[in-house]
Amino acid sequence: MTLEKQLINKNFYETYMLERENVHPVRVLGEAYLAENNKETSDLTMIRFAQGEIYFHHKDYEAAIFKWENIDNEFEPWAKKNVADAYLELELLSTAEDIYKGIQTDSDVLKIEVLLQLFSLYIQKGKLERAVDSIKNAVYLDPDYPDVTNIARVFFEDHQDWQNAVELAVNESIRTESLAWFDVLKSYVKKGKTAKIEPNYFSEALLVLYKIDLRQFEGLSSALWKSYQDKELYFAWLKEFNHLMLTNGAERSHTWDELSQLYYETYLDLINGKRLIRDLSHLIPIHLKNWVRITSPSYALVASASVLAWSEVFPSNIEADAISEAERVISQSGTLDNGLEECFTLFDSIMKWAEDNNVLMGERFEWLVNELLDLNAQHVLVAGMAGSGKSDFIQSVLGDGASGEESPGVVMYKNNDEIKITEVTDEAIRPINDFSEVKVGTERREQVFIDCKMPFAYLEKNGLALMDTPGLSSSNKYKNDVFQYLHFADSLIFVLNADHPLTDRELDIIVKVREQASALPVHFLLNHLDTISNEQEAVELMDATISRVSTYFPKAKIFAFSSQYDHREQLSDFSIFLQSIMEGRNMEEERTGKMLHYIRKSIKFLLDKRVEKENGLIxxxxxxxxxxxxxxxxxxxxxxxxxxxxxxxxxxxxxxxxxxxxxxxxxxxxxxxxxxxxxxxxxxxxxxxxxxxxxxxxxxxxxxxxxxxxxxxxxxxxxxxxxxxxxxxxxxxxxxxxxxxxxxxxxxxxxxxxxxxxxxxxxxxxxxxxxxxxxxxxxxxxxxxxxxxxxxxxxxxxxxxxxxxxxxxxxxxxxxxxxxxxxxxxxxxxxxxxxxxxxxxxxxxxxxxxxxxxxxxxxxxxxxxxxxxIADNNLSLDDMKKNPEVYKDPLTMFELKLKQYEWMTNIDDRVKQYS
Incomplete structure (x- = not known):
């Protein structure tokens, strides 16, 4: 045992007990005292020091004090410390405190021991601030001193002094590089004890942990991230952590599952439309760059799409290397799962935002988008010039369920167990008994949509929703009903009259359809073949029609229809025709694209409404x-x-x-x-x-x-x-x-x-x-x-x-x-x-x-x-002009999400186009 250890434990007297362990220490020291005292030149100091220790251990504190007060050699500082210890035992705390504070020594060990005693004394006196100072000074002098940091940690935790506890954990984590101390720090973070501390305070500790253990680094970083979420220092944390990740690189050997999810959730939160772009423009580019670098496979698609979408909306706001990385990652990723549902969620959020801002899209618009979610019914839009026999064809397919009369708008026939006819307009969705109740004249004709549900065995069997449109006319061919619902339909069947198939007027209309909806499959139905008595002429007419159609629409298919044919056989052939036009198609992907179209349309509508509203106020x-x-x-x-x-x-x-x-x-x-x-x-x-x-x-x-x-x-x-x-x-x-x-x-x-x-x-x-x-x-x-x-x-x-x-x-x-x-x-x-x-x-x-x-x-x-x-409108107008971003920024964020989904649903074409 070292001398310092003996002095600390008050066991210095044991140096006199060598080879006399079985003799009582009092007798041994008494004999030594007599022997030393009989010498011509005696020095009783060390014996008295040892005797004081014996008295102290036997709780004779007054005798111990008496012995130690006469020590004047190199042991004097220790003797004073022992005297103070004796007064402390006698509960004479003030006397003990004064003696402790008066000790002068160069020994760090003695200093720490004094500080620890003062620490204990101050706790007894209830002077917690002084106790904190004492234990912090002890740690500062020598944090490796046995148990000093543990004593400090326990004290801070017991007294809920989290600021000092966190400071201790951070300092010890950095100093010792001990995972145990990092675990202590992490526990404090999870308890929410660090949420008000500036994030840069933890940067050095995170850097140390990054070099030691990436898994532990991710865990502590995630804990800190979550502790700052939605709090005052959230943006400061994101800025600090992203800078740390950017400057230290991202180790690709580690799979960053937890951080990838946090990057994803945070990005969605940042672009939810509740924050202004100017508050995010400095933050998101580096956030995205780090995310795409460390993304796990689960988030690779959304991370890379987010980078590319952001670069489209804000072209000069993100670095080229981040874009290149995103292109590499997205090219190796699959397409978006559940894209239709996710796009609908975006559409629904846009609708709610519009409602909150008193801008209504119209009941018809929202109804159509909701119908796109029904993947069990293929929307087939049937169109044709007036006199083409379109109504006869619809009647033939639907039987008695068809109205048999010219409708005031588009009618969608759909199978349902009960009869339910609904008029869908921009203003309202209301049940009606028949088409005569449609409010003709109260809305623009092309805005009337009738949803006719009733038992249709043929529609149910073929998974079909048949949309009938009023006959087209050349005078207003680009304003007809058919053009209003091109992006709602899954296929278009254009009815041709065999007497004069695919006229220039019809071709003009179909070309315009292709221009407006290039992805919509267009097919043809050749009607009234029964009017041609000569079979050879019918065959020649069919061949000529196919040839003319193929010239302009090489992928289009033609179905021949005649009221003279066997009805069952004709419907069976039409079912086969329907299957052929759906062969190899992914309905969910196509509907996702249509949903994106309506999202784009809704954003444009809302942006136009902003201008319209401002002009309206003026x-x-x-x-x-x-x-x-x-x-x-x-x-x-x-x-x-x-x-x-x-x-x-x-x-x-x-x-x-x-x-x-x-x-x-x-x-x-x-x-x-x-x-x-x-x-x-x-x-x-x-x-x-x-x-x-x-x-x-x-x-x-x-x-x-x-x-x-x-x-x-x-x-x-x-x-x-x-x-x-x-x-x-x-x-x-x-x-x-x-x-x-x-x-x-x-x-x-x-x-x-x-x-x-x-x-x-x-x-x-x-x-x-x-x-x-x-x-x-x-x-x-x-x-x-x-x-x-x-x-x-x-x-x-x-x-x-x-x-x-x-x-x-x-x-x-x-x-x-x-x-x-x-x-x-x-x-x-x-x-x-x-x-x-x-x-x-x-x-x-x-x-x-x-x-x-x-x-x-x-x-x-x-x-x-x-x-x-005038005054109210001027206030509104001034507010709009002063803060245009309050309205425009959320719509920009919606547009950003739209482009993000476009990247995730059509990767090959988008990457090719972007390159």
Whole structure:
């Protein structure tokens, strides 16, 4: 045992026990102490050190401390450490800590032992941060020190200090290159303890492991990959790991099954359309390059196709060597298994994305794609010119199940246990009872598709879905129904009339079919052979037709049909014909190609919809801005009409009122003067002024009631009638204005109806003003305090009782009444009477405005609505222009997947074309 080991274990005393193992150490050391003490020059230090150890082991810590405190030689640091150990045993932790921290030594062993003791002490005191520092310092001093790293690992794990645990595992993995430590690190990764650590922290460890063990490297890399998935540092991990793989190469002797799958899953996740291309463009090329280099056989096809597809969509974004590698790998790979199902999954994801973005492809489109999944029925499209006898052929094959009438669109006959007829359009899929229920005219004719399912024994026997199309015409040959479903059909049978087979018009149409669907097999049916009585002529006609057809369609086959032939035999021959045209064909591969066509079509549709939507927003903004201008113009016109009606109607009323004022002003003085006839010589002149004043008021009241008001009433009624005509003219103009706007809007949006209740209010108010008691205060005509009136009143009271004076008073009174200036009083009476009519006049502005309030409200509301639409559309348009990639990038990713599937389903042609 080494000296350091003895000092650590406090077994230094054993050096005194040589050859005296059977004697108690206390006695041996006691004898040694006495012997040394009797020497002339003694040194008891080492004996005391050894005695301290014995006392310590026997738990006499105070004695041990006493012995060790007097050590002053090279053992002094160890003695201090032992003293601290004794205080630690006595649970005098603070004293022990101070002594430990005061030890000065050059020995790494002693330093580590002190740190380990401090580590234990801090744990007891609950000072975990200091405990961490102590054990980390110990590891730093000498990680090979016995058990120090294991002690640290256990401590970190027990206290869930995963940061330090991971750091320890990484450092020890790199230092020791021990697979055991890599396993520890991997366990931490799988527990999710590394997900928040920057990925480059693990690069060196991965590089070390790559050189040691590729299988373990793949396992740790996969664990780290999965721990980062869908988390904040995911992209950082992909960037770091791909760089590591790129710079260190990919060992081909190892099969990278787990990493190949992760590369595949990650690539699919990256291109799922939820991320912008600008966020991926720096990441995916190196990802693909590494993937195709390390791909396992299971993922070789998809990896190489992904590289080649990416290079097509982003030509300058991927290196040439990666493309070459992909071409090499794909040329050695088979085609895609379950391609139809996988392509349909892509199509379905496009449909869901379109629905989320409020862009609908149409029910018919989706229905057709779903039908492609049915591999049990061969879609045979039957077409022919009008008069070719196509319907007779369909009737012959289907029997009573065929409609026997010209259909409004394409009809697909398919076997089914129950009768089920469905109309399929872009707008809806709805069940119908017969073809007469098809909504002809509500959709474009070529968009109508009828799915007719019922028991068809012949179709079931031959695995056939027969599609009948309306007869073709040369005038619109490129817009006929047949061209809408070329990529839905598995084969096309073109019916020719034996009277004039394969005319130039027919040939023109078939050539156009081949241009639009080059992969679609085209075959012919020669009909009406029974019209040729001479067998030799029939044979010659058949040979000529075959020769003409072969010139343009060398692979096409011709079936001769005649209603005169035996029906069963003819159907049997047709079955053989159907088998021949399907011989050697792989239906799933062909349907996969058709599915890819519809995927391509859907992506193009959605891209066009983006442009259409943007243009639609611009058009809508321009249209609404134009409508705002027109609406504001209409409002200004209405304001002018309102102002004109106010002026006209008020002027008419004012003229009537002024006429009444003039009448009153002119008539009242005459009435008052004529009242002089009431003055008699025998009148009581003392009271005559009162009586005369009353009579004057009575006569004025009577005049107003019997003459003025009736005349005014008639004038007002005429005024109301004229006003009503003015309002009717305005309303007619408003109706015309509303009809004009509604024609622009395309529906009855504006109702510009005025409030004619105003006229009822006027009639009621006019009746109230011109009927009933007159609201007129009694006027002081002769009771005023003018000098003349005062004189007459006084004279009447003084001289009225003297008979000889009455004549004089009579004459004076009469002269006064007849010659008095009544203009002032007439004006006052007139003003008082007219006041109530002036109140009516003042309300006319408000009433006429009320008449026009609803049209104004409707126009203003429409203006505000248009402004709202303009603002909303501008926001949408700005957003589209600022972030066009939000819409376009997912479609680009769909296109990328499309090209990927194209590579996987037609490898030979694609590689040849690419090269």
């Amino acid at each position: 058009d809508d903004i321009n249209w609404n801005e134009e409508m705002v201008t027109k609406l504001n113009g209409a409002i200004h016109q209405l304001e002018d009409i309102e102002e004109d009606k106010i002026k006209t109607i008020k002027r008419s009323y004012s003229d009537i009122k002024k006429e009444m004022e003039r009448t009153l002003s002119d008539s009242i003085p005459d009435i008052l003067r004529n009242s002089a006839e009431l003055i008699k010589e025998d009148s009581d002149f003392s009271k005559l002024h009162i009586q005369l004043n009353d009579e004057m008021n009575r006569r004025i009241y009577k005049h107003i009631e019997q003459q003025v008001l009736p005349a005014f009433r008639m004038s007002i009624q005429d005024w109301i009638s004229v006003s009503e005509q003015e309002f009717q003219e305005s309303q007619a103009y408003l109706h015309e204005m509303g009809d004009g706007f509604n024609e622009l809007f395309g529906y009855n949006k504006l109702t510009l109806s005025s409030d004619f209740r105003v006229l009822d209010d006027w009639k009621r108010d006019a009746d109230r003003l011109t009927h009933g008691s007159i609201q007129l205060e009694k006027a002081n005509i002769l009771l005023r305090y003018t000098p003349t009136q005062i004189l007459l009143k006084s004279a009447g009271k003084i001289f009225g009782l003297i008979p000889q004076n009455k004549t004089m008073l009579h004459n004076k009174y009469k002269q006064f009444v007849e010659n008095e200036d009544y203009s002032e009083i007439a004006n006052k009476i007139t003003e008082s009477f007219i006041q109530q009519f002036e109140l009516f006049e003042k309300a006319l502005d408000r009433d006429i405005k009320m008449f026009f309030q609803y049209p104004f409200a409707a126009l203003n509301a429409t203006v505000e609505e248009s402004y709202t639409i």
